[in-house]
Amino acid sequence: VRNFATHDNRLPPGSLAQINGPFSPTSGPVTVQVGGREATVISREFTEVVIQIPVELTPGPTTVVVTSNGVRLDPHSITLEAYAPGLYVSQEYSSVGVFYRSPSSIRWPSLVECAHPAFPTSPPFGSVNEVLTVFATGLGATSPPVPSGVAAPATPPASLVVTPAVTVAGRAAEVLRAVLAPGLVGVYQVDFRLPSGIGDSFHPVVLTIA
Numbered sequence: 302v303r304n305f306a307t308h309d310n311r312l313p314p315g316s317l318a319q320i321n322g323p324f325s326p327t328s329g330p331v332t333v334q335v336g337g338r339e340a341t342v343i344s345r346e347f348t349e350v351v352i353q354i355p356v357e358l359t360p361g362p363t364t365v366v367v368t369s370n371g372v373r374l375d376p377h378s379i380t381l382e383a384y385a386p387g388l389y390v391s392q393e394y395s396s397v398g399v400f401y402r403s404p405s406s407i408r409w410p411s412l413v414e415c416a417h418p419a420f421p422t423s424p425p426f427g428s429v430n431e432v433l434t435v436f437a438t439g440l441g442a443t444s445p446p447v448p449s450g451v452a453a454p455a456t457p458p459a460s461l462v463v464t465p466a467v468t469v470a471g472r473a474a475e476v477l478r479a480v481l482a483p484g485l486v487g488v489y490q491v492d493f494r495l496p497s498g499i500g501d502s503f504h505p506v507v508l509t510i511a
Contacts, residue, residue, distance in 0.1 A: 302365050302379055304387060305351055306438040311385035313439045315356040315449070317487045321348055322367060322374070329370030335379075336363035341450030343486060353487040354381065355449045385439030386465065386508050389488065430494055436482060437489045440465055440510055443481055453481035453488075463510055465491060470504035472496040 303310060305317035312318055320333065333340040333352050340352040350367075360383045364376040443459035453459050459481040467474040474493040482490035491508065 302377055304385060304438065306389050307385065307387035310379065311382055311387075311439065312354055312379055313360070313382050313385045313441065314354055314358045315441075315487055316354050316385065316438045317343060318352050318354055318365075320350045320352065320365070320367060322350070323348065323369060331370075332368045334366045334368075336381075338449070341486065353449055356446065357449060382439075384441050384510050386510050387438050388506070388508065389436040389438065430497070432477060432492055432494055435467075435491050435493075435506065435508065437465075437491055437508060438487070440479070440489045440491075447481055450486060452484050452486055455483035458483065461489070461510075465508050465510040467491065467493045468507045468509075469496055470499040472498060 302312065303319045304312055305319045308319075331342065331345060331350055333342065333350065335352070335354055336358045338355040338357060340355055343351040343353060345351070358381060360381045362378065362380050364378055366376050367374045440461055440463075442462045444462055445457070445459060447453050447459045458478075461479040464476055464479050467476055474496050476491060476493050478490070478492040480490055482488045
């Protein structure tokens with residue numbers, strides 16, 4: 302069981318998790334329980350199932366139980382964390398780590414790992430004071446809360462209770478909005494303004510929350 306964005310084992314409530322197993326299209330229905338609660342299955346391809354860790358759970362040790370084609374598999378132990386920030390990227394811009402200008406470039410659920418998020422500051426990817434968007438996981442509770450398996454609303458937006466900090470090349474960026482991405486399940490959207498004083502190059506984007 303791995304975090305769908307970071308591909309490590311840091312899993313907060315509400316985040317998307319990837320489970321690998323015998324889940325071919327011909328293997329029959331697959332259901333997943335986490336901490337005794339039914340988890341929403343987001344997607345299923347070949348030997349991979351993507352679920353949302355139930356929002357209603359609390360940090361701490363728990364178990365994941367998968368039932369495939371009526372067969373209950375052995376429980377898998379995990380530990381849920383309060384925060385586990387990580388960035389998603391699109392397959393189209395897998396080396397970029399930022400959805401620039403228009404978030405419409407996201408192709409749900411085609412999200413892949415971004416181990417070292419970075420993006421070029423020269424056009425067309427971003428220029429000083431331009432507003433950029435990242436999609437993330439593991440950023441904690443929102444107000445209002447959004448139940449498990451429910452797409453985030455656009456109005457009113459589900460804003461983060463704790464606003465994350467964003468730096469680009471070590472320089473603080475102004476965070477304009479931090480919400481659950483409207484229309485998506487378990488994905489956060491953070492809009493920020495590209496800071497001045499950085500050159501035309503690839504620079505790391507770092508998102509932190511505590």
